[in-house]
Every structure is written in C-alpha cells, then in structure tokens.
Amino acid sequence: MIQDLTIVDVNSNIAEGRQNGYGIWVENPDTAARTITVDGCSISNYLKSGVVIARPGLNGVVSGNTLTGRGATDVINQFGIQYIYGSTGSASGNEITAHIDTRSNLDPNYYVAGGVMIYGSDNVTVQDNEIYGNEVGVYVLEDTSFGYLGTDNAHITGNTLTDNAYGV
Numbered sequence: 001m002i003q004d005l006t007i008v009d010v011n012s013n014i015a016e017g018r019q020n021g022y023g024i025w026v027e028n029p030d031t032a033a034r035t036i037t038v039d040g041c042s043i044s045n046y047l048k049s050g051v052v053i054a055r056p057g058l059n060g061v062v063s064g065n066t067l068t069g070r071g072a073t074d075v076i077n078q079f080g081i082q083y084i085y086g087s088t089g090s091a092s093g094n095e096i097t098a099h100i101d102t103r104s105n106l107d108p109n110y111y112v113a114g115g116v117m118i119y120g121s122d123n124v125t126v127q128d129n130e131i132y133g134n135e136v137g138v139y140v141l142e143d144t145s146f147g148y149l150g151t152d153n154a155h156i157t158g159n160t161l162t163d164n165a166y167g168v
Helices: none
Strands: 006-008 022-027 034-039 042-044 049-054 058-063 066-073 079-084 088-092 095-101 114-119 124-127 130-132 136-141 155-157 160-162
Touching (some): 022 034, 049 066, 066 079
Parallel strands (some): 058 088, 079 114, 088 124, 095 130
16 A cells, blocks of 8 residues: 655656656556555656556556646646556546646647546546546547557546546
C-alpha cells in the first residue's frame, strides 16, 4: 500500500519533452496477480503523470487522492492516473485537475492530456471522481499492437466531469 504521501515537483528536463516524470509508477515485473493500493496521496506539478498502474496481472486501486498537473503545456501530454499495458483496477474518490496539452490542435490523435487514461487495459472502473479543468476527463484508447488487451469492460460511472474540453 502507498498511503498518505505528498509528492511535489517531479521533473526531468522539460525542454526535451521526454515522456517521464511520474509521481508514482507501479509496474508488474511478470504476469502474477498482484494488487497495489494508492490512497490519500497529494501529488502535484509532475511532468508526465501522477499515478501509473502498468502491465498484466497488476490490479491498481487508486482512491482518495488529489492529483494536480502542470496545467496548459506545449511540451508533454499529462495524465492524472494511467492504467496502461494490460493492467486492471479502479479509480474512485479522487480529485483530478490541470492536465492540458496545447498541441492537440496539431494532431488530436497524438497530443492528448487528461484526468484518467485507460490504454490497452481491460476491466478498469473509474467511479465517483471529481475530474475538472483537464483537456479530456477520461480518455479510453485501445491498442493491441503490443499484445496487450483492448479496453473491454471499462466502467465509467458517477464521476463529476466539469470544465474539461471533452468529457469521455
């Protein structure tokens, strides 16, 4: 369990636009079934993402956190919570704000930022979160090109989505 942490200013060289700078990154080293809980944390001003749950077999329970990105940026696409590469889990009771990529007008299929991202991961529930002031509230993207699952059984319910350019 990761609980009651305050994480601020997770940076790398932002001028290079590298896809790193994570508040919490949890990755399953194999496909064994594991659960990680991230609860009650305050994570802000990170470069890429606040919480990342990655790889098959990993179930991430992300609840009761406050995740605040950098706001509008033209360098990197940020996310508050990411379920990626075959992970599963639930995000509930989180406050997620300030994830905006101003390059979206260049290529909206590539440059996207948002509160929660589900990428190549099945069975993810996003429920009862306050998601506001982001480019996209919840972004669901299927990609099976690397052998990961699609995005079947995504449950997005009971969230309050306000002042996002796109809801889901």
